[in-house]
Every structure is written in C-alpha cells, then in structure tokens.
Amino acid sequence: MTPAFPFPAIVGQEDMKQALLIACVEPRVGGVLILGDRGTAKSTAVRALAGLLPPIETFESCPYNTAPGEPAINGDEKARGAPATKPTPVVDLPLGVTEDRVVGALDIEKALRRGEKAFEPGLLARANRGFLYIDEVNLLEDHIVDLLLDVAATGENVVERDGLSVRHPAKFVLVGSGNPEEGELRPQLLDRFGLSVEVTTPRDIEQRIEVVRRRDAFERDPLGFCERWAEAGAELRGRIDAAKQRITGIDSNEPVLRKASELCMAMGADGLRGELTLIRAARAMAALEGADDITVDHLRSVAPSVLRHRLRRDPLDEAGSSARIERGLAEAFAG
16 A cells, blocks of 8 residues: 655645644644645645554554543443554545444444344544544535534534444544635534644745655655655654643743733634634644743744634625734734
C-alpha cells in the first residue's frame, strides 16, 4: 500500500498545518474546517496526520477503541481480547454514505448464518478516540449531518433499531474540507468546528515549483521520499507528544482572558464558545512552542482560525471574513 505523503513535506499552507497541529494537541478545540481551492493539499494534510499521532492503548479485538479501564460495550470483557497498542484512527466518511454505515447496524451475516442478533459497528465506532474526516463536507446529506451533530454533542452513539439497543462512546475530532463555491455548510454544523482556515492556490512561482517537485518525487518513489522526510516527521511527532504532556500545566491568566473576551465582543461573536476556543487553541500553541504561559501573541496567532466562521454577517460590509478578522485584530491589539 502506498504510504501517505509526509506532513512535514507539505509546502506552505501554514494556517492549515497550524490548525491541524492544534487539534492534535488539544482535541477539545472542536475540530478543523478547511475551505478553499481544489488541489491545495487539504486531503493530503489530513491523511498525513496518521503519521504524526501517537498510538492509543486499547484492546486487540475491540472495534470501539475503548481505553483500558473502560467497560466493554457488550459486557463481555474476554471478547475484546488482550490489551494492545493501535494507531490513532483517522477515518474517512465518504459522501453518499448510508446511515447504517455511519452508526452501525444489525450484522446480517451472523443473523443469517448463525441466527444471532449482533451489532456491526459503523464508522463512528472506528473513529472513537481519533479523527473523522469528511471531504466535501459542504455537500454532505442533511440526515447524516443531523447524526453527526447529535453524536458530536453527546460523545455517544446510540442505536435503537432492528431489535438492537447499543450505546457506545464516539468521541472524535471532526475535520472537514471543501470548496465554498460548491455550497455552504449548515450553520449548526459550521458552529461545531472549533477552527476554520482558508487555503488558496500559491501565487509565488518558487513555491509552486517546489510543490510540484516534491509531489513528483513522492509519486516516483513513495518509500524513498518518505524515508528522506522520516527525521522531520519524528521531530514533529516528538513536538506533539511533548506538547500533549505540557498542556495540562499551562494556566490561563487575566490579561489573556480579558483580551479574548474583548476580541470576541469587538468581532460580534455570538455566545461564549469563541472565548473558550480561543483559550484552548492559544494554550495548545503555547504547548507546541514550549512556553510556560499563554501570551497575547499566542492569542493573536490563533484568533483568525477561531473567529473567521463566527462572524455575524454584515450586509453593509463587503469585505470577506479574513479581511474583517485582520481589521478587528489590528484594532484590538493596537498599542
């Protein structure tokens, strides 16, 4: 099987890479939405995450990725096997997927062959404690969106059908990508993403050449290319691991809390989710940089991705969300 393109080898798109690294360090940030032109490494970056994430402790036969200490879903401890280490899941949810495939359903094979009524876990079970990726998320069918909203709000998947009654954990980082020209996201789903970034086609000729050079080298010799970037990947994995260990000891402080609230009020963000996400994302940035405290600079670096999709629409302001964010940041951080 062809390996994934190495994350450190992705040229440019710094906002996208920063948002994904923040989500790796602090899953509570609420996921990442990546919108922009086709062919700008959106899918490549998300699928490369699997090579950066630390493994999880679970059980060899457990389809729900339950952690040690958690009870077995079906009550049968022996059925999930011995303790094991598995890669953190990064699961694709394709367009056109059926509801049964997402939430799980009756295992038809066992029902027909053995007369057993058993549950066949779906994609939500596989994504538990990992990442769930939806390409072209803005084209996802409404009934699947409703399912995801319910599960994202509770962290559990509940299935009551075909005589089955199953409840299992489904806690995952939601990552979506798409082209905004092909349609908008429902506001309820948009609000579930903690971070939103915009990616564009590079305008610098040297950067474009480097993108083509690296992609061509990868396609001609995937294993050799990945080997050349192995050291950079190991360094980034170490940075993520260190940040995950460090983040619990980084406390928020009064100036940062005040600036976060001032910024959200100035930008007209509804509710308090903006402030909470700002602090969580800034803390993750501080951890990634090895800092002991959150600073206003950390807050400023994550503010565009946190607030871009939380702005109220102003029919009298024709500037795009990015321009409005930059203007708001300039005013909030003046002096």
